[in-house]
Amino acid sequence: MFPDKRILSFLGLAFGISWTIAGIGLAFGVRATSGIPYTVMAALVMLGPALAAIIQQRLLDKAPWSGLGLQLRGTRWSVVAWTACAAICIVPLTLAVVHVLGDLMGMSAFGMVEVSHERIAIAVRELASGKIAEASIQRQVERLSTVPAMFILVFALGAALIAAMTFNLPFMLGEELGWRGYLWQRTAAWNGARRVGSTGLVWGLWHAPLIAAGHNYPGEPLLGIVMMVLFCLTMALLFDWTRTRSMSIWSSCLLHGTINGSAGVTALFMWQGHPLVGSIAGLAGVIAVLVLAAAVLLLDGSYRRSFLGSTTNDAVH
Structure with missing residues (x-):
């Protein structure tokens, strides 16, 4: 899958750093329900790919910073704007999937959805x-009852987008500098399908210790890892598209931050779904992302050709 020894070295560093940190936390009993200790552990784990990218790029490869995609000059800001639009569509699409498959078709694992006070x-x-x-809860409920439910959803998505461009940005660099920085650089000559499949697989597996700690899929430490790999495989196409077309990692940071920041709002409108199915990181989210991925391939002919062709750079840059 990765014949380049530099890629294998980078992956060894990324997994080694992140999994060591997670392993120490797990050994001390830190779980997704542990509050601040888990938040700290997860934040440190997210630094692994970035540290690996810097070590591999600068110390081992002795290559310039420019290869990691950090430059603002040359960034295609129109693609960044389209990325923002795609990012805020994921939650509404997930709600729509749950409504159709759960509410209308009666598939109980998807749960139910309702956008109402x-x-x-x-x-x-x-x-x-x-x-x-x-x-205090009663006062909060009364205040929210004066605001249209749809406005609350739209406001939450807008707030997630703003957070992705500000507060969440350095945290997203922790992963993106590795996956869409160093790893994308080393696989840029591959066709998109091969790169998406390989990157999505390692990206999903990298999450394994956090999933084992109860992240995203409480009570499903093993099947949760499988679902996370599937989710990352589908997400990888959107991330590859925006990284390839924008010419920098900033658009993928925006996408990642918006997804992470907006996922929690689904708890206000979705309920009774199985974590592996009726959640944004479950099958419902996978279906929603597949819809977006299909739209990208349908509407962006240059990327579609690079996705199926033998190389990327000549086709889309």
Whole structure:
């Protein structure tokens, strides 16, 4: 899959750093339900690919920083804008998938979805129960009841987009400098399908310790890893498209940050779904991302040709 020894060296560093940090945390009993300790552990784990990219690029390969895609000059900002549009579509598409397959077709594993004040009130009470005083919860519910439910959804997506361009940006660099920086650079001559498949596989497997700790799929430490690999394989096409077309990693950072920042809003509108199926990182999210990926391949002829062809750079740059 990766014949280049430099790629294997980078992956060894990325997995070694991240999995060592996660392993120490797991050994001390840190789990996804541990609150701040888990947040700290996850943030440190996310630095692994970036540290590996810097070590491999600068110290081992003795190559310039420009190969990692950090430059702003030459970035295709129109692609960045389209990336933002794609990013904020993932949550609504996931809600639509759950509505069709769960509500309308009765597939219980997908759960149910409802964009309404009543559903928001129930979700807020469930999420805040035992953490905040009942009087405070009631005041929050009353304030939210004065705002249209659809506006709350749109506002949350907009806030996630802004956070992705500001607060979340350095955290997203932790992964993106590795996957869409160093790894993309070393596989840029491959066709898109091969690069997406290989990158998606290692990206998904890299999450294994966090999934084992209960991240995304509580109660499913093994099948959760399989689902995370599937989710990353589908997401990898969108990330490869924006990295290839924008000529920098900043658009992939924006995409990653927006997805991470907006995923939580689904808890206000979706319920009773199985974590492996009725969630944004589950089968519902996979289907939603596949719809977006199909749209990318349909609408972007240059990328479509590079995805199926023998090389990338000549076709799309």
